[in-house]
Amino acid sequence: MYQPSESFPTSASVDLTALARNVAHVRRLAAHADVLAVVKANAYGHGAVEITRALQQLAIHRFGVATVDEGIALRHSGIQDAILVMGATVPAQFSELVAHRLTPVLYRADLVAAFAAQIPSGSSPYPVHLKIDTGMGRLGVPPQDLPELLEQSAFRTGLRLEGLMTHLSDADNDEAEHTESQLARFQSTLDRLHQRGLTIPLVHAANSAAIIRYPASLYSLVRPGIMLYGYHTLSRETGAPDLQPILTWKTCVAHLHRIQPGESVSYNRTFIASRPSRIAVLPIGYADGYNRALSNRGSVLIGGRRLPVVGRVCMDMTMVDVTDVQGVRVGDEAILIGRQGTERITAADLASWQQTIPYEILCAIGTRVPRRYVPHASPAGTAVQES
Numbered sequence: 001m002y003q004p005s006e007s008f009p010t011s012a013s014v015d016l017t018a019l020a021r022n023v024a025h026v027r028r029l030a031a032h033a034d035v036l037a038v039v040k041a042n043a044y045g046h047g048a049v050e051i052t053r054a055l056q057q058l059a060i061h062r063f064g065v066a067t068v069d070e071g072i073a074l075r076h077s078g079i080q081d082a083i084l085v086m087g088a089t090v091p092a093q094f095s096e097l098v099a100h101r102l103t104p105v106l107y108r109a110d111l112v113a114a115f116a117a118q119i120p121s122g123s124s125p126y127p128v129h130l131k132i133d134t135g136m137g138r139l140g141v142p143p144q145d146l147p148e149l150l151e152q153s154a155f156r157t158g159l160r161l162e163g164l165m166t167h168l169s170d171a172d173n174d175e176a177e178h179t180e181s182q183l184a185r186f187q188s189t190l191d192r193l194h195q196r197g198l199t200i201p202l203v204h205a206a207n208s209a210a211i212i213r214y215p216a217s218l219y220s221l222v223r224p225g226i227m228l229y230g231y232h233t234l235s236r237e238t239g240a241p242d243l244q245p246i247l248t249w250k251t252c253v254a255h256l257h258r259i260q261p262g263e264s265v266s267y268n269r270t271f272i273a274s275r276p277s278r279i280a281v282l283p284i285g286y287a288d289g290y291n292r293a294l295s296n297r298g299s300v301l302i303g304g305r306r307l308p309v310v311g312r313v314c315m316d317m318t319m320v321d322v323t324d325v326q327g328v329r330v331g332d333e334a335i336l337i338g339r340q341g342t343e344r345i346t347a348a349d350l351a352s353w354q355q356t357i358p359y360e361i362l363c364a365i366g367t368r369v370p371r372r373y374v375p376h377a378s379p380a381g382t383a384v385q386e387s
């Protein structure tokens with residue numbers, strides 16, 4: 001696997017003490033519910049194995065991934081806890097899924113039958129979760145089809161219904177109507193199952209926004225993702241907890257040069273200087289996840305000031321106008337996400353500049369960017385582990 005050298009100036013450092021604080025917020029809000037930490041997509045860009053291990057140290061022992069391969073990667077790194085594969089799967093993946101003791105989320109009758117066929121007769125029933133679609137319009141059995149699905153012989157022989165879940169599509173919206181209707185559909189499905197005498201150990205609906213806003217969504221398990229990493233997409237009025245972004249993304253000034261009025265920077269000359277200018281070149285580009293949409297829109301922190309990206313972001317380099325800061329030198333730190341002095345840039349800022357959500361900003365941080373981990377509770381947080 002590709003390993004960037006230690007001297008590489010670009011890195012993402014992940015503060016595991018901040019992760020622990022965010023977990024404490026989850027626990028306080030989730031009350032009696034157990035926590036399944038969502039670590040799909042490389043733990044939203046933070047490094048799935050290291051984040052999962054850090055969460056184990058915080059007594060979290062259930063993890064959610066999107067794909068079978070993500071689950072297998074966690075198993076290969078020695079993680080033995082429960083891993084739920086929450087995304088779409090195809091029957092061709094089921095033997096690998098079983099071989100690695102992953103737990104599938106099944107969402108259609110034919111998948112239930114195909115999965116049951118993988119379980120050797122005589123072995124103890126294999127735990128599965130079923131997903132119902134209460135209004136996400138994505139994966140899930142329509143609630144009215146669930147009773148018939150549960151009649152399948154698979155649930156009397158090879159499979160054990162460990163979990164029932166749904167996913168909320170609009171829990172971060174100020175308008176509560178759709179979420180309340182999803183939760184009402186979920187609850188009435190559960191009521192019908194209870195009336196038939198069925199008890200399901202793990203019932204889950206809540207993502208981060210629902211954990212913060214909808215106590216009725218907590219059930220026996222919650223599935224936080226983005227709030228572990230220090231973000232949410234709720235409006236200010238919702239009284240969301242004070243989450244702490246855990247990732248700092250930095251690079252350095254690799255080169256400096258001066259240009260005169262009329263001279264341009266980068267591809268297609270989208271920035272033309274209107275004054276004598278000093279331009280810093282940063283060794284970071286869209287191949288590292290610094291999106292091209294930030295061309296002439298983004299800002300970075302250098303010398304404690306927020307300074308504009310000028311010209312097109314290139315594959316491996318980005319230019320910044322440092323004219324207004326005295327004394328910038330080659331090698332100076334440049335912060336893409338994080339704090340410098342009294343200034344701060346968050347993934348939410350980058351998201352607003354490129355019209356997306358913090359999730360996408362974090363997930364996009366590329367494999368060329370080494371992740372470094374500041375351990376939880378180390379003295380002054382100084383020790384740094386390389387990924």
Ligand SMILES: Cc1ncc(COP(=O)(O)O)c(C=O)c1O
Pocket residue numbers: 038086167206207208209223224225226227
């Ligand atoms: C099924 C499921 N549950 C939980 C989550 C976590 O959501 P969030 O990151 O908003 O907490 C996701 C993320 O997309 C998901 O797909």
